[in-house]
Amino acid sequence: MSTLLSSLLHRAAHAAGTRRRRWLIGTGAGATVLVTVGVAAYALPVPFLDSLIAGQVTERVSAQISCAQVTVGGDRLLAQAVxxxxxxxxxxxxxxxLSGVQHASFTATLNDVSQPAAGQTHVGTMTASIAIGFANMPTVEGTTAPTYxxxxxxxxxxxTVVPAEASENVKAKLFLKMRIAGxxxxxxPQQLEIFGRKVAAAKASALTGGVRKQNLPELPDGVTYRSITPRADGLHIVLAGVGTQALNTLPTQVGDQTVTYSAADGLLGISTAIKVEPIVDVPLTIRxxxxxxxxxxxxxxxxxxxLGKDRPTDEFLSKIVLSRIDEKDLTRKLPPLPPGVRYRAVTVDPDGVHVTVGGTTVQPFSVLKQPEGGQPTTFGAExxxxxxxxxxxxxxxxxQLYAQPxxxxxxxxxxxxxxxxxGTRFPADRVLAQVKSSPTTYPLQELPPGLTYRDVEVTPSGLLIHLEGSDVTLAKGALGGGSC
Incomplete structure (x- = not known):
């Protein structure tokens, strides 16, 4: 029995020893496998782990930066996470x-990103951009929205449109060519001088208007206005012509005598009849x-x-006839003429008495009418x-405004x-010196230390503001800047 028991104990002990040796061998092999798998996961991309880690990182960063869509770049995310x-x-x-502008978009690439403390994100270097569409550019309340x-x-x-009240200090000078029309x-209008430059009147017809017309004083038949020229002292108006009065329109009464008229050899014949004793009603003609x-x-x-004969004025009969006529009855005043214009000559023929008129009259600019319903106008010449x-x-x-933002x-x-x-470009400083303008500068939101605005670019759809920085610490919501 003792031999049998000893044999059983030995076998049991042997079996136990064998199991211990196998467990130790198995344990060593398992550790080797685990270490090998861990090193492989650390050194090589594992899709399942990368996806899990990327999701956790995305969740953390999204909570840190409002409304952000986050993509984690690079490979071996486990190594980055460790x-x-x-x-x-x-x-x-x-x-x-952002900065009060709605519907802006923000994109950024952050490198060497860590989370040193709750509610903070540290960035080694970063570049970013803010896109503002033209339709979302700021406007001034109560004004016509500009188009960018x-x-x-x-x-x-x-x-944009400049309202009339913003142009109260704008000085304009219109150049007009004058002409006679009847x-x-x-x-x-020829040219408009504004903001230091001259513009063709046709391009500024909304301001210059059309042809301005003013009636001139009526002239005798045969006398016409020939030209009008503005000069420093006023309007120089040239008129000339020959006024004719038909013989049958001349006065039929000279003194107390009834007369008729004729003309020959450049002399006016005044025919009547006078009583000469003892002859009654002697017909005569004074030429x-x-x-x-x-x-x-x-x-x-x-x-x-x-008595049928032309007699010199110094003959006896001529003296008798002429003594019956008051000299003042042979003189009459002609219609008054403007200053600078005078009667130059007179002739007579069967068609009538012809008076030649000519000269240049100078009228002050004050005779010109002010435009109806317009701004007070000062006239001059140049x-x-x-x-x-x-x-x-x-x-x-x-x-239209042209700017380099x-x-x-x-x-x-x-x-x-x-x-x-x-249709003409003017230096902006000349225009803005006379026109009240809308704001052209806009404050941007404050940035964390290390992050700065670099420049701004004009794209076909809007403005693109570029940012860059290094060693930047972002607090929660720092890049959201407001609502989203």
Missing amino acids: RGTLSEVRLTVPDVT SRATDGGLMVD DSAEAV AEPQLDGDSLTLVPRLVRI GGFLTASTKGSEQDTKI KITGNTLDISPQQIEMF
């Missing part, structure tokens, strides 16, 4: 309010030469035809043109360098 630093994180916030677009030179172009003077004396026409007797100078405007004006510190500046109106 180190506590992600090599690359890409962020997109597609619709966010990309100019051909890559800058910013803004179509009994009227016409002023035709007189018309002469001018200033604005008076005088008939100077040269011959007296009586280079042979009539000038009409005004200040202010009665209507809104469409303009820039960023200074935390301010976006879209101040224009040129302003176009009437």
Whole structure:
């Protein structure tokens, strides 16, 4: 029995020893497998683990940065997670309010990202951009919203309207060419001088208007206005012509005598009959030469035809006839003429008495009518043109602003360098010196230390603001800037 028991104990002990040796061998092999698998997972990408870690990182970063769509870049995410630093994180916030601008979008690439403390994200280096669509650019309440677009030179172009009240200090000078049209003077717009430059009137017709017309004083038949020229001292108006009065329209009464008229050899015949004792009603004709004396026409007797014969004025019968006529009855005043215009000559023939008129009259600019319903106008002359100078405007004006946007510190500046109106570009400083403008600078939100605004680019759809930084610590919501 003892031999049997000893044999059983030995076998049991042997079996136990064998199992212990196998367990130890098995344990060593399992450890080797685990170490090998761990090293492989650390050194090689494992899709299941990378996906799990990426999801956890995305969740953490999304909680840290409002409304962000997060993509974790780089490979071997387990190794990055063990180190506590992600090599690359890409962020997109597609619709966010930044610096008061709605519907902006934000994209960023962050490198060497870690979370040193709750509520903080540390970034080694980063680049980012803010896109603002033209339709979402800020506007001034109560004004017509401007239209933004990309100019051909890559800058910013803004179509807007300047209200009339913003143009109260604008000085404009219109150059007009004057001409005679019958009994009227016409002023035709040629150029508009505004903001230091001259623009063709046709391009600024909304401001210059059309042809201006003003009636001139009526002239005798045969006398016409020939030209009108603006000069420093006023309007120089040239008129000339020959006024004719038919013989049958001359006065039929000279003194107490009834008369008729005829003409021959440049002399006016005045026919009547006078009583000469003992002869009653002797027919006679006084043949007189018309002469001018200033604005008076005088008939100077040269011959007296009586008893069938032309007699000199110094003969006895001629003296008797002429003594019956008051000299003042042979003189009459002619219609007054404007200053500078005079009666130049007089002749007579069977068609009538012909008076030649000519000269240049100078009228002050005050005779010109002020435009109806417009700004008070000051008239003058320059280079042979009539000038009409005004200040202010009665209507809104469409303009285009051309700017090269820039960023200074935390301010976006879209101040224009040129302003176009009437098809002409003007230096912006000349225009803005006279026109009240809307704001052209906009504050941007403060950035964390280490992150700065770099520049701004004009794209076909809007403005793209670039940012860059290094050693940046982002607090929760730092890049959201508001609502999303």
